[in-house]
Amino acid sequence: MNQSALGKELIGIDLFAADLASPERKSRSLIESVMHRLRIEIVQGVLSAGSRLLIDDLQRRFDVSGGTVREALSLLVSDGLVHAKTQRGFFVAPMSLQDLEGLTRTRVALECESVRESVKCGGSEWESNLVAAYSELIRSDERVMRNPDDEFDRWEIANRNFHRSLIGACSSDWTYRFLAVLNIHLERYRRLTSTRTLPERNVHAEHELIFQSALARDAEQCSLLLRQHIESSVSVVRQFALLR
Amino acid sequence: MNQSALGKELIGIDLFAADLASPERKSRSLIESVMHRLRIEIVQGVLSAGSRLLIDDLQRRFDVSGGTVREALSLLVSDGLVHAKTQRGFFVAPMSLQDLEGLTRTRVALECESVRESVKCGGSEWESNLVAAYSELIRSDERVMRNPDDEFDRWEIANRNFHRSLIGACSSDWTYRFLAVLNIHLERYRRLTSTRTLPERNVHAEHELIFQSALARDAEQCSLLLRQHIESSVSVVRQFALLR
DNA sequence: AGGTTAACGATAATCGATTTTTTTGATTTA
């Protein structure tokens, strides 16, 4: 990665959406630990969208003081998973079809523009990273076909890495940051479609076309395919008719 | 505005970058008040980029408890003005040329894509809002020529409103949110070019062309002009050669 | 009955003190 540090040691928004539960995420403080646990519970839907986050409850549940809970929640406001209203507490960010569409449109804007730039100005390092990420994704594709339950999480990581390396050449820390936020929210919607079965539509084929157009340095084509790829994954979720 | 509430009452990121000091910003809690004051000091450079934010100092300076300061700082992590590192405190977000470029690239991606959509699908409401915002901007242009010092802040607001109404038809809450974050950071860079004199290059003419192409429903042209407009405003700041 | 106020329980906000952790600077050791 040619990126600057992007403050791996900074706390706040989560840059590694997919591997939420990865083991090496050792928390160095109670605040961080509570923040992390809350994030998982929100993304997984244990704490349901829109519901209130009562300090007292959480304080008891996590066996920490109120202040610690409040600070963890305040930090979670960063990635928009938690909303805060003055004098009336914290809430899990609500979900809605409108929100999902906004999420997607914004992702399209950022990711498609970035891939255009990357394809144009990506060097050999970008190219080899991309190739590596793609072949890892294919391998993961096969594995996940064989036994979906065990491999799904790893497939998601491979998928995310592929998307990241597509835009790896040109995007800024800010773009990364925002895409990370969008991703963690999108993951929340994906988990709503409970069944972790692999999508019926041929994601695999879509990836292949995107990959090839990137290598062929066809920026416009690549961007277009990527847009369709992203947008079509919405319609899958949309079928579940989220209310509001 | 056709937007959903976008939680005006939510605290966290600041959606009204320009009118930081506007009077009706009554804070309903100490946390909010401290957060607000800190935000102003950071954007204005009173607290310099990269510097440490010591709890003890701030606690004394604002005459509140440490916990209150910590929570205010944690909330400021949302809009990236404050960085937090576990067990070693809070910092003012650093500034660098690279950061400025990333900020700009990301803004271009979001704003240009949004304007494309808006120009395509904007209805009469969008159009009349745009016309209103533009004419207000012209009026502000004139006023600010006459006496720059007094009117500058108001011009910035008019300018921001013009940009917002350009993309008003189609963009999502997420896009708004991100653009607000980018804007407040860009404002920090603008203030670095101390002199609040109006830009030499003809911003006025650029705005006019953008406005006209929007009304003419020439999405591509409008997007292109907007891109150039945004990018050229960077080079102004760039001259000041921020180090690091 | 309709609306206003009063009181109370629940919850958020805030503080001051205490405990950990990091940083610093002097001293020792290889």
Added chain:
DNA sequence: TAAATCAAAAAAATCGATTATCGTTAACCT
């Protein structure tokens, strides 16, 4: 000299208790 050690000093993290605010219900008045 450079690295390692260790003991304050500084700062962050955390807690438990207190205070302020909100929402709801009950009493009250015309």
